[in-house]
Amino acid sequence: MLVGLVFLALGLASALGFAVALASLGDPEPAFEGSRGLLDATRGFGVVLLGVIAVVAGAVGWFFAGEALRRGVRRVLGRG
Numbered sequence: 001m002l003v004g005l006v007f008l009a010l011g012l013a014s015a016l017g018f019a020v021a022l023a024s025l026g027d028p029e030p031a032f033e034g035s036r037g038l039l040d041a042t043r044g045f046g047v048v049l050l051g052v053i054a055v056v057a058g059a060v061g062w063f064f065a066g067e068a069l070r071r072g073v074r075r076v077l078g079r080g
Helices: 003-021 032-078
Strands: none
Touching: 003 032
16 A cells, blocks of 8 residues: 555656646746747656656556555545
8 A cells, every 4th residue: 555655646746747847838938048949848848748657656556555545535434
């Protein structure tokens, strides 16, 4: 279960990074005006990479820890 929680945390952190990278796609960078295309390409790569990592890490984390988390929630809520 610990491995699953680690992967879920990685997925959550990657999802947060994805949101930040997506929000900064159109922001101008005054210090890097000469390399605007490179900066946009790097940001786009970050959006794609962090999105893929978030989905994969979340799926792996759920695979390893999902059942235990569901059991714990059911036990706390008194449904089983």
